[in-house]
Amino acid sequence: MAVTLRDIARKARVHPSTVSRILQNNRTVKISEETRKRILAIARELDYQPNELARAFRLRKTQTIGLIIPDISNSFFSGISHSIEKQIYDAGYNLVVCNTNENLEKERKYVRNLMNRGIDGMIIATCQNDEKYFSDLKKKSLPFVLIDRFFANLATNCVFSDNKNSAFAAVEKLKNLGHRRIGFLRGRAQLSTIRLRLQGYLEAIRQFNLDDENELIAGDGFTVEEGYAATKSLLTLQNPPTALLTSGNRLVIGAMQAIKELQLKLPDDLSLIAYTDNLFTPYLACPLTTISHPLAEMGESAVNLLMQKISRPEDKTVVQIEVKTIFSVRESISACRPRMDE
Amino acid sequence: MAVTLRDIARKARVHPSTVSRILQNNRTVKISEETRKRILAIARELDYQPNELARAFRLRKTQTIGLIIPDISNSFFSGISHSIEKQIYDAGYNLVVCNTNENLEKERKYVRNLMNRGIDGMIIATCQNDEKYFSDLKKKSLPFVLIDRFFANLATNCVFSDNKNSAFAAVEKLKNLGHRRIGFLRGRAQLSTIRLRLQGYLEAIRQFNLDDENELIAGDGFTVEEGYAATKSLLTLQNPPTALLTSGNRLVIGAMQAIKELQLKLPDDLSLIAYTDNLFTPYLACPLTTISHPLAEMGESAVNLLMQKISRPEDKTVVQIEVKTIFSVRESISACRPRMDE
DNA sequence: ATCGTAAACGCAAACGATTGCCTCTTAACT
DNA sequence: AGTTAAGAGGCAATCGTTTGCGTTTACGAT
Missing domain, CATH: 3.40.50.2300 (Response regulator)
Known part of the structure; x- marks a missing residue:
């Protein structure tokens, strides 16, 4: 049904690998400018859409990151999510949002699930109270960044506030x-x-x-x-x-x-x-x-950090970023006055 | 690195297909109770985690649905998202959240992207003003449900309010x-x-x-x-x-x-x-x-409808669900009085 | 002894894209 | 003429699972 590399190859009378190389713009193998044009034209003509699932499977890279938060309808998390999505999208990634409702078990299931689906990294506002869980998770070598909530005794990448x-x-x-x-x-x-x-x-x-x-x-x-x-x-x-x-x-x-x-x-x-x-x-x-x-800043930092870790898996240094909260004095505080009944 | 069916098969001296059948609990082929136990034990021992990416690729089913909304940090959409996530999760699906910022082009890119990634369905609060786009989308036979915003002249599945x-x-x-x-x-x-x-x-x-x-x-x-x-x-x-x-x-x-x-x-x-x-x-x-x-209701209806469409692709009937808004009279309205300066 | 049959499992293709390695052609150089 | 090298592209394996179809074995019936 969907157009594949094979279809293009067949039509152009070349090998699928050639088509792949052209579409990936892979320069390790030379392809003549003429064939390139021809293939690209055919690809356009057939409206070729790469099967990203097949690519992800083959490359072990899904261009997807998971976001695990307690509650997307809470403006704190929805604000951060908004910022994260923006950054992610600009980097060519997709975002899977996982809502835990502060439920430990659901969070763990989601983490396992995301890993089985081959996501490239995670940003987690955890509700776990168990350090060991994350020290175990670190060993799995899937990059992740804790956000908002973290463990003082555990060296994990994180973005938190003062x-x-x-x-x-x-x-x-x-x-x-x-x-x-x-x-x-x-x-x-x-x-x-x-x-x-x-x-x-x-x-x-x-x-x-x-x-x-x-x-x-x-x-x-x-x-x-x-x-x-x-x-x-x-x-x-x-x-x-x-x-x-x-x-x-x-x-x-x-x-x-x-x-x-x-x-x-x-x-x-x-x-x-x-x-x-x-x-x-x-x-x-x-x-x-x-x-x-600073929700936007928190999201941005978390994504930047995660992208760094994704692009350099060998770099095991831990980065912990503290952001400043914003103290806005408005009218709800005033000098203390004795109560009527005192 | 990760444990595969092959690893289990090797260890159990059976064929991978046998392991697959046991783990999928596929009863079309008989497997002796003894082997079953043995394989399951080994799977547990090796902490086998299925490669969902490979499954999805093979089965053409990702157990993922896409949610396209203008702004996740808007409480209307974050409320709906919360409800959708809950329903989705219970049905064993994942949710990819796509934020369009009311940007037509970004929305279209996301739709294409999601389809290339083989998602099973979409829920869309669209910012398109072009009916044709959706009449074209309908032809692609990927189930979707419009939410909140829809097209009066176009028969698409949708959930909207009065x-x-x-x-x-x-x-x-x-x-x-x-x-x-x-x-x-x-x-x-x-x-x-x-x-x-x-x-x-x-x-x-x-x-x-x-x-x-x-x-x-x-x-x-x-x-x-x-x-x-x-x-x-x-x-x-x-x-x-x-x-x-x-x-x-x-x-x-x-x-x-x-x-x-x-x-x-x-x-x-x-x-x-x-x-x-x-x-x-x-x-x-x-x-x-x-x-x-009724945000929860809207999310729930949208998911139910989508799941129906996913499970019965041959059923082409269009369902349009209208939900009632909630009119809450509070103190911000009062009898009209003439303005001072009149 | 032969046949039928059901149980239990193996075989191999397939999904679509990628990539290391190989082959063939052509042209330049000695 | 023979050698070399680069240019252009083909081959086939591979990623992990699934599944239609075969094959083997055992056992009862004839």
Whole structure:
């Protein structure tokens, strides 16, 4: 059905290998300019489309990379994906997007699946908490780059952001506004990003001698609902925080829901700094002070790094790229004032 | 390097075809239970992973479908993608995501590319305005489903929403609130979705005898910036609209920016109904009245339909599925009151 | 002893493209 | 004339799986 090299060869009365060489523009073997023209004309005439599957099979190179992320509908990951796709496409690659929903098993299945399909590399925002998995993966010699989440003790290529410092800076900012009781809406405790943010939060709390209580830290999920529940629990404490640091695109939506429901006004009743990469934050009733990520840059770095590793498989050096988060001060934080009921 | 059927066969002293049959659980040829066990044990022992590339090549079936969308970072498409990925995965397929950025040429390249790679089907939110392209594509006998955007005159499988009726209903709602001068922030005029919304808008305007002026319709793009510019032009007319119908996830962000900048208060100074699928709209200063889409349902329908077409290629019937948009009345609309300066 | 037959498995082609190596022709050079 | 070399292109193997068709063996029936 589809036109193959053979069809062209038959029509041109040459050998398929000749056609292949011409179409690949392979110069190791000489082909006369005349035959070249002739073959190219016939190829065009027959509308020859190379069977990329056959090529990939033969060459062991699919021009495809896999992207493994927890949730494509989360603007953080969709933003990164957008950037990755652009870079990939320009380099002549295709992108297989794999959504794990933070499910360990699904992620592993996808990795195996991608490898069996012969992809050339992977970019992974992992939900694994098991270093060994990735130290094993490294041995398989398929290039990959971790993104956003990584393992401090494991030398893997990765692109991540300054979670610890940014959390520290956020708390410091709130301290400077007079807040001493700062809540942390955490997110999934096992993720490296969250752990680092927690570290930054705790270090600041301790360094500045702020209220250091376990009850000020809540949440261990990533959904809107979990953000809502955790925020509500924080804000209905006997002695609730006067400021909140929120982690995660989804969680912050839940947090806003809870804040609204409790009829608290930002920033008068509560100061809020949110880790979020949503576009709308500047246009809210009270524009949120945010810590956001340079999504395009992250995607670009990850792809560049991966392409490097793909093109030089013998180069085993590990590259770890840290990008700066963006601290945007808007109206959701203000000087701490005593509560009515105090 | 990788373990192949041959390796297993060699070790088990059988022919590769036997191993293949056992691993595929192909019952057309009898294999003794004993050999079966033995082979399976060896396969496990060697950690055999099938070369899916070779299988795909041989079987002409890649278990992969392509998704072509304008912008994965747009919550409308990322929401649909999320749903599609889920369905696809459950059916044992992989998803190649192709981002066109509303670029006609890139879309066409991607389609060709995907076909050369032997994907089993496509789901396309096209930016083509050329029916012929798709009538040609139909002839290639590769199953595809259009999503969101389609061609009224062309019998293609598709999943779309009730753009016309929803726009009509929105205008009617505004009329009932006393608005007579209703602006339409349009979006890319050539898209079927936009055209239909415009039709609904115009029909309502005429049926209810509202202000029918060309200057009330603005915008022909899809970016935040274009939404901002168009909104600003509408709201700074000599005789500006008292209500606005906004089309497109991105545009609405720009619209909010313009509204904010002009220091207009929703809904007192302006009523706003937006086509948007962003999660945040309920939590804005003034929660937006929206027309949104059942993204999960759309993705699911598209996949189901595509899978049907893939599994029964001989069935040439065309299925067109219309889903209902969701009209959520919130606080951004109110009764029309005369402007101060009138 | 012969035939039939079913069970169990082997054989080899095929999918389409690539590539190292070989062959043939022609022309230049000694 | 004979040698050499370059130019132009053919040959066939190969990538890993699948599958239609054969072949062998064993065993029961005649």
